[in-house]
Amino acid sequence: MLIRAFALFLLALAFAPAHAQKAAILTVYTHPSFAAEWGPGPAVKEAFEQTCNCQINYVVLDSGGDILQRLRLEGKSTQADVVLGLDTATMETTRQTGLLANHETDLSALNLPINWQDPVFVPYDWGYFAFVYDTEQLPNPPKSLEALIAAPDDLKIIIQDPRTSTPGLGLLLWMRHVYGDQAAEKWAQLNGKILTTTKSWSDGYFSLFMNGEAPMILSYSTSPAYHMAVDKTDRYQAAQFEEGHYLQVEVAALVDSSDQKKLGREFLDFMLSADFQRHIPLKNVMYPATDLGDELPSVFDKLIQPEEALYFDPKTVSDNRRQWMNEWLDAMTR
Amino acid sequence: MNNLAKRQQHGLPMPSTPGRPAPFSRPGWQLWPGLTIASALVLLSVAGLGALIWEASLPDISQLWQSRYLRTVVTFTIWQAFLSVLLSLLVAIPIARILARQPAFPGRAVLLRLMELSLVLPSIVAVSGLVSVYGRQGWLTGFSSDWLGVSWNLYGINGIVLAHVFFNAPLAARILLQAIEGAPPSQLRVAAQLGLGRWWYWRAVEWPAIKPVLPGVAALVFTLCFTSFAIVMTLGGGPAATTIEVAIYQSLRFEFDSGQAALLAMVQLIICGFLWWLAARRGLTASLLPDRRVASHRTKAGSSLQARLADGTVLGLFVLFLVMPLLAILTRGLPGMGSAFFPQGSFSVNPALLDATVRSLAIALPAGLMSVCAALLILASGTTSKRPAITRLTDVAAYLPLIIPPLVLGTGLFLLFRPSLGSSSEGLVLVTLINAMMALPFVLQMLKGPLGSLDSASRQQADQLGVLGWYRWRWLHWPRMRKPLALAMAYGTGLSLGDFGVIALFGTPGQPTLPVLLYQQLGSYRMDAAAATGLWLVLLLLVLFSVFNRLGSPLHKTGLATTSPRRVPEPEHA
Numbered sequence: 001m002l003i004r005a006f007a008l009f010l011l012a013l014a015f016a017p018a019h020a021q022k023a024a025i026l027t028v029y030t031h032p033s034f035a036a037e038w039g040p041g042p043a044v045k046e047a048f049e050q051t052c053n054c055q056i057n058y059v060v061l062d063s064g065g066d067i068l069q070r071l072r073l074e075g076k077s078t079q080a081d082v083v084l085g086l087d088t089a090t091m092e093t094t095r096q097t098g099l100l101a102n103h104e105t106d107l108s109a110l111n112l113p114i115n116w117q118d119p120v121f122v123p124y125d126w127g128y129f130a131f132v133y134d135t136e137q138l139p140n141p142p143k144s145l146e147a148l149i150a151a152p153d154d155l156k157i158i159i160q161d162p163r164t165s166t167p168g169l170g171l172l173l174w175m176r177h178v179y180g181d182q183a184a185e186k187w188a189q190l191n192g193k194i195l196t197t198t199k200s201w202s203d204g205y206f207s208l209f210m211n212g213e214a215p216m217i218l219s220y221s222t223s224p225a226y227h228m229a230v231d232k233t234d235r236y237q238a239a240q241f242e243e244g245h246y247l248q249v250e251v252a253a254l255v256d257s258s259d260q261k262k263l264g265r266e267f268l269d270f271m272l273s274a275d276f277q278r279h280i281p282l283k284n285v286m287y288p289a290t291d292l293g294d295e296l297p298s299v300f301d302k303l304i305q306p307e308e309a310l311y312f313d314p315k316t317v318s319d320n321r322r323q324w325m326n327e328w329l330d331a332m333t334r
Numbered sequence: 335m336n337n338l339a340k341r342q343q344h345g346l347p348m349p350s351t352p353g354r355p356a357p358f359s360r361p362g363w364q365l366w367p368g369l370t371i372a373s374a375l376v377l378l379s380v381a382g383l384g385a386l387i388w389e390a391s392l393p394d395i396s397q398l399w400q401s402r403y404l405r406t407v408v409t410f411t412i413w414q415a416f417l418s419v420l421l422s423l424l425v426a427i428p429i430a431r432i433l434a435r436q437p438a439f440p441g442r443a444v445l446l447r448l449m450e451l452s453l454v455l456p457s458i459v460a461v462s463g464l465v466s467v468y469g470r471q472g473w474l475t476g477f478s479s480d481w482l483g484v485s486w487n488l489y490g491i492n493g494i495v496l497a498h499v500f501f502n503a504p505l506a507a508r509i510l511l512q513a514i515e516g517a518p519p520s521q522l523r524v525a526a527q528l529g530l531g532r533w534w535y536w537r538a539v540e541w542p543a544i545k546p547v548l549p550g551v552a553a554l555v556f557t558l559c560f561t562s563f564a565i566v567m568t569l570g571g572g573p574a575a576t577t578i579e580v581a582i583y584q585s586l587r588f589e590f591d592s593g594q595a596a597l598l599a600m601v602q603l604i605i606c607g608f609l610w611w612l613a614a615r616r617g618l619t620a621s622l623l624p625d626r627r628v629a630s631h632r633t634k635a636g637s638s639l640q641a642r643l644a645d646g647t648v649l650g651l652f653v654l655f656l657v658m659p660l661l662a663i664l665t666r667g668l669p670g671m672g673s674a675f676f677p678q679g680s681f682s683v684n685p686a687l688l689d690a691t692v693r694s695l696a697i698a699l700p701a702g703l704m705s706v707c708a709a710l711l712i713l714a715s716g717t718t719s720k721r722p723a724i725t726r727l728t729d730v731a732a733y734l735p736l737i738i739p740p741l742v743l744g745t746g747l748f749l750l751f752r753p754s755l756g757s758s759s760e761g762l763v764l765v766t767l768i769n770a771m772m773a774l775p776f777v778l779q780m781l782k783g784p785l786g787s788l789d790s791a792s793r794q795q796a797d798q799l800g801v802l803g804w805y806r807w808r809w810l811h812w813p814r815m816r817k818p819l820a821l822a823m824a825y826g827t828g829l830s831l832g833d834f835g836v837i838a839l840f841g842t843p844g845q846p847t848l849p850v851l852l853y854q855q856l857g858s859y860r861m862d863a864a865a866a867t868g869l870w871l872v873l874l875l876l877v878l879f880s881v882f883n884r885l886g887s888p889l890h891k892t893g894l895a896t897t898s899p900r901r902v903p904e905p906e907h908a
Contacts, residue, residue, distance in 0.1 A: 033857035163584040199567040202856035207462040
């Protein structure tokens with residue numbers, strides 16, 4: 001009985017449709033939240049395929065770090081034509097692999113808080129790191145990083161580990177940007193308020209924050225937009241800090257060994273068009289890289305507007321990351 | 335030697351087909367397939383690790399004792415794993431004893447299924463359940479601080495150990511129960527006739543039964559806790575709680591330092607490998623209990639009212655410990671189930687969920703089957719061969735997949751197969767293979783005892799009668815193995831059904847499996863949908879374990895194939 005069931009099953013697998021494609025295929029390495037059914041991926045694919053007589057093929061890797069790792073491992077034999085989903089923290093290391101080509105995209109339409117002139121990487125969205133808080137548990141959140149650090153230890157926060165997570169690294173850079181060489185000391189003061197340091201954003205947000213374990217979690221300033229627009233609740237808001245907020249920019253780039261370079265460059269151009277950008281705000285829950293005008297969902301007007309965008313040049317990050325990480329480890333385990 | 339001569343050498347021809355030898359009766363059939371798989375496993379692991387070192391060249395080994403960070407990481411990893419094993423076994427032994435003493439009470443079967451479930455739960459779902467019970471806002475935390483004046487902090491070593499006990503104590507109890515139930519019935523009979531008290535019953539029957547499997551169980555739990563990752567970070571409180579696996583992830587994924595990753599993987603290999611070696615040495619002496627199975631004799635030890643009450647209380651507490659987090663998963667998942675199953679008001683399964691379920695099963699069922707087949711072949715060649723080197727090789731091969739960090743193995747294999755890893759369907763085949771490999775240690779642990787429990791007298795008799803090859807398997811082993819095989823199959827399938835790591839490593843086309851779907855939903859703030867997917871995964875696992883359990887216990891007896899070793903009827907004593 002069991003054996004028969006398996007035989008049937010294997011047979012079914014063998015006859016699974018083998019699809020034949022003739023049109024040019026553009027292989028894009030990306031991460032799960034972009035390619036998910038409800039993420040921007042499918043809509044973008046549909047819109048681009050209408051213009052290009054081609055087919056987009058997403059290869060979904062676990063995170064931006066994994067895209068870089070896969071590219072490094074595959075080297076020049078990689079199948080990727082475009083990599084999408086790297087960020088300012090992994091950008092420099094990816095550039096140093098020498099596997100990417102210049103984009104030739106006109107960047108004048110960009111609408112970022114900083115001036116962007118990079119020849120290799122094209123931004124497709126951006127956001128600020130911020131502490132999201134539960135208004136029911138914490139009606140009066142701290143108004144600055146300094147106030148958070150000085151708060152009594154019974155105010156608990158959840159952060160992510162800079163060794164394994166992008167927002168985690170973002171907070172490390174944020175602290176470094178605000179406090180410079182005093183960062184380690186400030187981390188030691190903050191330590192008493194940290195309920196736990198999770199591996200990834202999802203672990204903290206799902207298992208802890210949404211279970212009410214702590215009133216504040218390290219996340220993005222855009223997170224409340226999703227809760228307001230889709231969950232229809234104002235309960236979760238981002239706390240605006242006086243010192244300014246650290247900036248994250250998500251980027252894409254063309255792979256040098258690609259045999260579809262022309263198509264790849266068309267895709268990068270398309271990335272800055274409204275047909276691509278309009279899917280970013282609610283499907284990727286980030287700010288679009290260009291000005292969408294009236295198309296920007298109204299909940300985005302209710303988000304915090306940081307006075308200053310804090311940002312380290314990717315090269316500075318890549319040169320100092322290890323040392324800063326060690327300082328952090330030292331301060332936290334002292 | 336031709337077949338005829340060999341048949342004559344072994345005595346009588348086969349009962350059913352007098353003229354022809356039994357299929358697969360050559361001794362080579364028992365040795366070579368298993369040996370090939372075992373060697374392939376060892377080779378793959380060595381090659382995976384080697385590829386990493388080749389990429390980067392090994393870093394300075396002295397940093398292991400010079401760097402304070404690495405020193406704390408190694409010490410902490412061992413310490414938390416040690417505590418977790420100790421507590422898991424302290425919970426598991428009494429529970430296994432009680433379950434063996436009380437063979438029939440309402441809900442026992444359900445409890446066993448739930449115990450099987452805990453190991454294969456995806457960690458993010460289980461942690462969410464644990465947090466809703468024991469966290470700062472947890473049910474139990476509130477209850478105990480309001481009513482008992484006791485408060486605790488989940489985050490830190492206590493949270494890590496609590497979660498590890500939740501995952502591993504039920505598994506350990508399940509294996510120990512199997513061992514106690516397999517105790518030689520002659521001992522049970524004598525014990526029953528003598529009317530032994532608890533303590534003497536433990537000395538005479540239970541301890542001898544669990545002693546041979548205990549080192550293996552301890553090593554298994556230790557390794558699982560040693561390599562634990564997301565749980566340690568989520569509940570650990572901060573970077574002071576860092577295991578070697580975290581450091582490996584960090585060096586591979588963020589610092590691209592394959593040399594450091596390989597070095598750390600080797601540290602892990604040495605520590606866990608040493609432990610397995612110890613366990614194998616201890617376990618070898620007593621792994622075979624040469625005794626004939628006879629009709630079972632119930633002990634009187636668990637039958638007095640007082641004893642039953644005590645057993646019931648302990649078991650009740652354990653059930654609460656196990657069920658409360660599951661209930662939390664249920665209550666959290668229910669709201670999202672509405673949109674998963676009634677998207678437009680009427681009943682229809684959300685296509686994304688359905689597709690992901692089918693895809694997950696398409697990977698998990700073959701993976702489970704493969705790991706069970708591989709385990710049987712490896713066990714066969716391990717027991718057939720007289721040469722200790724081969725036995726050793728099969729032992730090593732069986733536990734390697736558990737000790738080598740999947741990330742290291744995966745990256746290494748990726749480097750090896752780099753040019754040929756083209757389409758995503760090849761990637762899925764690879765995922766199935768690696769999942770099968772990852773499940774192997776568990777499957778082996780399930781099957782080793784029952785396969786070895788065939789007594790030598792039966793063996794000799796079978797040899798004399800020429801019951802060999804397929805027939806030997808069909809008539810001698812199958813009746814005894816049916817139940818453990820079904821359980822092993824359930825574990826093998828369940829483990830890869832809940833797997834996230836391997837599939838994320840190789841990259842998938844847009845279509846996700848269930849755990850990947852869960853993570854995608856989490857990544858896009860769809861917390862309710864994610865909770866529902868988590869609940870759906872738990873229910874699916876529960877159904878899977880029930881179905882396999884049903885398949886493992888036949889409805890009617892056929893000839894020699896009696897349901898279980900315990901109930902071999904008296905007339906069949908030779």
